[in-house]
Amino acid sequence: xxxxxxxxxxVSMSExxxxxxxxxxxxxxxxxxxxxxxxRLGKGRTVLIKVSDLDALLRPIAAADSxxxxx
Numbered sequence: 486x487x488x489x490x491x492x493x494x495x496v497s498m499s500e501x502x503x504x505x506x507x508x509x510x511x512x513x514x515x516x517x518x519x520x521x522x523x524x525r526l527g528k529g530r531t532v533l534i535k536v537s538d539l540d541a542l543l544r545p546i547a548a549a550d551s552x553x554x555x556x
Contacts, residue, residue: 495524495533504539515542 498516502509512534515521521542524533 493536495535496539498523498532498534501534501539504536505543 496504497509498512499509501512512521516523516532516534521534522538524535525531526533
């Protein structure tokens with residue numbers, strides 16, 4: 486039997502930023518660049534981010550990752 490959670494499937498850009506520790510403007514930039522899919526609710530201005538898409542944007546930093554030289 487599948488388990489259910491109260492975890493939302495979609496979140497606002499502000500909530501998406503809070504979840505990953507960045508501003509909503511950074512989330513907006515990722516949406517505008519096409520790196521992060523977003524969904525508009527009806528004809529309104531509300532833009533939502535699917536939590537699974539937000540999770541997929543995060544990636545672990547490997548010890549040998551040359552782009553992570555600042556760590």
